Amino acid sequence: MKNHSESVSTSLNRGQGVCEHFLYKLSRVSTDLTGAQRELPDLAAAIRAIRRTERLLRRxxxxxxxxxxxxxxxxxxxxxxxxxxxxxxxxxxxxxxxxxxxxxxxxxxxxxxxxxxxxxxxxxxxxxxxxxxxxxxxxxxxxxxxxxxxxxxxxxxxxxxxxxxxxxxxxxxxxxxxxxxxxxxxxxxxxxxxxxxxxxxxxxxxxxxxxxxxxxxxxxxxxxxxxxxxxxxxxxxxxxxxxxxxxxxxxxxxxxxxxxxxGAADLHEQVGRLMLEMRLRRLRKAQSLIGKIAGNALDRFDTALAG
Ligand SMILES: Nc1nc2c(ncn2[C@@H]2O[C@H](COP(=O)(O)OP(=O)(O)OP(=O)(O)O)[C@@H](O)[C@H]2O)c(=O)[nH]1
Ligand SMILES: [Mg+2]
CATH class of the missing domain: 3.40.50.300 (P-loop containing nucleotide triphosphate hydrolases)
Structure with a gap:
């Protein structure tokens, strides 16, 4: 049941908190990488990919x-x-x-x-x-x-x-x-x-x-x-x-x-579930993209070390 202290429209927001948490971590990573870019110019593509992932999650x-x-x-x-x-x-x-x-x-x-x-x-x-x-x-x-x-x-x-x-x-x-x-x-x-x-x-x-x-x-x-x-x-x-x-x-x-x-309480519950499911899916997609970016970086690192 809805908490009286919040507007019914908060069902539209369900799951956003989890995304925000990940976004916060991403923004710290992208700040660190941007800081390191002067010594490591190859990081530009990874930073762009992370920013794109942030945009996807914020949309x-x-x-x-x-x-x-x-x-x-x-x-x-x-x-x-x-x-x-x-x-x-x-x-x-x-x-x-x-x-x-x-x-x-x-x-x-x-x-x-x-x-x-x-x-x-x-x-x-x-x-x-x-x-x-x-x-x-x-x-x-x-x-x-x-x-x-x-x-x-x-x-x-x-x-x-x-x-x-x-x-x-x-x-x-x-x-x-x-x-x-x-x-x-x-x-x-x-x-x-x-x-x-x-x-x-x-x-x-x-x-x-x-x-x-x-x-x-x-x-x-x-x-x-x-x-x-x-x-x-x-x-x-x-x-x-x-x-x-x-x-x-x-x-x-x-x-x-x-x-x-x-029937509106049920509708809001259903919409909340839908929102949560969509955002969790987006989050998993974003996490997998970040995993790939990290994987590529490690591959390059290994290649550089081997050469
Ligand atoms: N009794 C009753 N009337 C409703 C209900 N839902 C909407 N109405 C009324 O039905 C009429 C049409 O509702 P709208 O929400 O404008 O319908 P719509 O699908 O947006 O209409 P269009 O944009 O013209 O296609 C309005 O007079 C509403 O007040 C309902 O659940 N019960
Ligand atoms: Mg209408």
């Missing part, structure tokens, strides 16, 4: 919210951060992907297809050339995990092409499916075309569970267990609006029972 995880129009994606994004940041309306409203990331000051900008960044003012015309809208917020957890909220797929008017999603960097994804018509064949088809490295870190969020009675919910859950569960790490059943009501304005739980009953 925030990008967690995408995907699914059909009006399936509750933006609301789940708000729920992950514990605050109502993204607008959510009953009409389809997320028109371009929105990246929520860390910034020292709040700022909104449009990032164009050519990489150019333009400040987004109310008069900025929405253009086909906008790749995504970038929202910077001074929320610490966003240094570790950024949220990418996509427009709805399969909307005949505003529909976003699923293929366009993959021009964005996505590390993990939550697919939102609407309870009363959960996990249609059309959704399963799109999900199966998502690259395997993203699906490996995929969660299914059944939203609007409050629209089903207990019997209907049990039936839908049983069906999802059979037809969807094998394709996801976990399945969460959410009454997202009830969950948001159980929080205070700072993203702390104030109504424990309502929070748990809404």
């Amino acid at each position: 925030p995880i990008q967690l995408a919210l995907i699914g059909e129009s009006n399936s509750g994606k933006s609301t789940v994004a708000n729920l992950l951060l514990g605050v109502n940041i993204l607008p959510t309306l009953q009409i389809a409203n997320t028109r371009v992907p929105t990246l929520i990331c860390h910034g020292l000051e709040p700022a909104v900008a449009a990032v164009m297809d050519n990489g150019e960044t333009l400040p987004l003012a109310s008069k900025t015309p929405t253009s086909d050339k906008i790749s995504y809208v970038r929202v910077k917020l001074p929320v610490a957890v966003l240094r570790a995990c950024e949220i990418l909220d996509f427009p709805g797929l399969s909307d005949p008017l505003l529909g976003y092409e699923s293929a366009s999603m993959f021009s964005h960097r996505i590390d993990a994804a939550i697919w939102c499916t609407f309870s009363t018509q959960a996990w249609k064949e059309s959704e399963a088809l799109v999900w199966r075309n998502v690259p395997a490295r993203i699906r490996e870190y995929g969660l299914l969020a059944l939203t609007n569970k409050d629209r089903l009675n207990a019997k209907q919910l049990a039936k839908v859950k049983a069906r999802l267990e059979q037809v969807a569960r094998p394709d996801f790490q976990d399945v969460a059943c959410l009454a997202s609006l009830d969950a948001l009501k159980a929080l205070n304005g700072d993203g702390h739980v104030q109504e424990d029972d309502a929070w748990r009953n809404s």
Whole structure:
């Protein structure tokens, strides 16, 4: 259960502490090597490789919210951060992907297809050339995990092409499916075309569970267990609006029972596990790279001694 002294969004940060510990050690090694470089110029490549490994470990995880129009994606994004940041309306409203990331000051900008960044003012015309809208917020957890909220797929008017999603960097994804018509064949088809490295870190969020009675919910859950569960790490059943009501304005739980009953406690637990697993994998990769760098250096050392 969540500790009341911390924001619910800390689930996005899980495992970051272990990486920070290793990063601290790495930065000491790279400082020492940099100091020794004057006498040993051959160290340059090793220092570059260590710095690259540091960057890999520091890069925030990008967690995408995907699914059909009006399936509750933006609301789940708000729920992950514990605050109502993204607008959510009953009409389809997320028109371009929105990246929520860390910034020292709040700022909104449009990032164009050519990489150019333009400040987004109310008069900025929405253009086909906008790749995504970038929202910077001074929320610490966003240094570790950024949220990418996509427009709805399969909307005949505003529909976003699923293929366009993959021009964005996505590390993990939550697919939102609407309870009363959960996990249609059309959704399963799109999900199966998502690259395997993203699906490996995929969660299914059944939203609007409050629209089903207990019997209907049990039936839908049983069906999802059979037809969807094998394709996801976990399945969460959410009454997202009830969950948001159980929080205070700072993203702390104030109504424990309502929070748990809404399914949001489970969702955060599942997201935390996902984050931990991803970061441990990154850490192992970084450690193995460092091991290789050290191995190469030793080989060269042996060759030099032999010659
Ligand atoms: N009752 C109920 N309403 C919900 C739930 N989740 C979202 N809503 C409402 O459903 C509507 C659509 O939610 P959004 O989060 O905007 O959905 P979306 O998938 O981001 O929509 P698009 O960006 O337009 O594709 C909003 O009015 C939400 O308040 C839920 O679990 N229960
Ligand atoms: Mg939306």
